[in-house]
Amino acid sequence: MTEEPVVRAELAYLDRGTTAGRQFIAPGARVATEVVERHPVRIRDGRPVRDSFSLDVQGFALVDHRSAVIDLTDPAELDAGYVPEVCRFVQEQLGADQVLSRGWELRRSVAPAEHGAQPPAAGVHVDYAPDHVAGMVARAHARHLPDAPAYRRAVVTSTWRVFSPPPQDWPLALCDARTVPADDGAPITTWFVDELPADPSGPVDHLRPVGSSWKPYHRPEHAWWYFPAMTRDEVLLIKLGDTDRGAAWAAPHTAFPDPAGAGGVPRHSIEFRTFAYFC
Template sequence: MPGDRTTAADLSYLAPDSTVLRRFTAPGASVNTGRYETHRVTVRDGRATDEAFDVDVHGFTLARHRSAVTDFTDPEQVQRIYRSEVTDLVQELLGADAVVSRGGVLRRSADPGSSGSQPQAGLVHCDYAPEGAPRAAAAAYAEAFPDGPGYRRAVATSTWRVFSPPPQDWPLALCDFRSVADTDGLPNTLYFVDELPADPFGPVDGLEPVTHGSEFHRNPDHRWWYFPGMDSDEVLFFKFHDSDRSRAWRVPHSAFHDPAAGATGPRHSIEFRTFAYWH
């Protein structure tokens, strides 16, 4: 029957007693207060279902998009070509009045430093937390449109593309918004400091947080999807935050290792973050 193809994935959730989440980054060093546990979960194959994935219902969708970029590891091409391609695509997919790019990150599942990339993101997380997303949206709008008319709705998104050949050894798992409780998630707050604190759980008076992401404890109701064998003309488009809570407004996600894929090379991907606005 459609929708019955699944794989088993080991996902890293917050440990139950890990409730104070802070990351301190100092020159040459960092510390994170979170503790994590691995849980085996079922991930459903999004290609093997009749379900039509809607970004305002599920929180994500798979879209076709051919890029003019010939080398995603070339920063000049990414800046000159891909930046505007992504903002145009987001505007088309969402119907927003304006879209602001927040830049991209390359990720590679093996030897990431060889191409200026980061490792795969292997924790269950969302890049913006409800505690900080409205402020980040307002700051991005003020920077891009200092004389703008303001906005009534803001959406933070990711456009995620694999540019290494399929299949992927570390695909991306997406949590169906309909299975995520409003109370799920804890803010993981980033601080830039001159030196690491002696007690990272101690007072943070006087420190200004840089950003807030969310990390998640295990919820057995979470329903996970993935799209195996992605090619370079496909993108996963999903939400980090939507100020309109009548729609799907966030998607926890995580990379996971898929030994069944039979991949012969490391996954190499680019994720581009944006804010979209409606006047």
């Protein structure tokens, strides 16, 4: 079997001495309390074998999808056009009965705050802590779909699209869910704030957390992939949680500076999270 092309990078993992952490997200910036450790990894090019990936096996897939939205930086266009468009796409891809929007987020590798964006998330993570998924999707279903039938399964996904020209300077690396135990990491509580706190370890009684993400500890067996030079007409469908523990539970992921793309185009991307319900 031919070996896929490989790049090498150092990824930021949660230090094994960290059992919980905090992160504060302000416009264009982030600060966190957890200790990270950097590990060199091999990241294989998934394009030669793109048809071998699936949401329920590895936890991610590269899918062709052309958006009808012209300006992916315009909040009004995103809310009016992109939200329903991607909800339909997720419903079709997963075969779900209902799909709820959980909002979009723009990221930009250069001057993010000037463009209403966040910087690339350069640390290995899953957007939602696995122990919180079941309660989170249940509360959302009760609130937003009170008259819908009971569901037997819920899947949380992110639809990730880059819309700056290739090659991008900060592509996304994804880890095969089969190589990551869901109990080998720690939750990170998240707060959205107007300004970053001077002491992120200080009192937070006056703030309300918005949820918890999750960060794994490093394991040598983690299998990393990426899809270089993505275009606007492709998306990565990434699993962030699943109430069916018989399928891939989630795919940890991170942005990384592509050593093969020195001088690459600054990345501008959009991620859109959804809850999909199966009755």
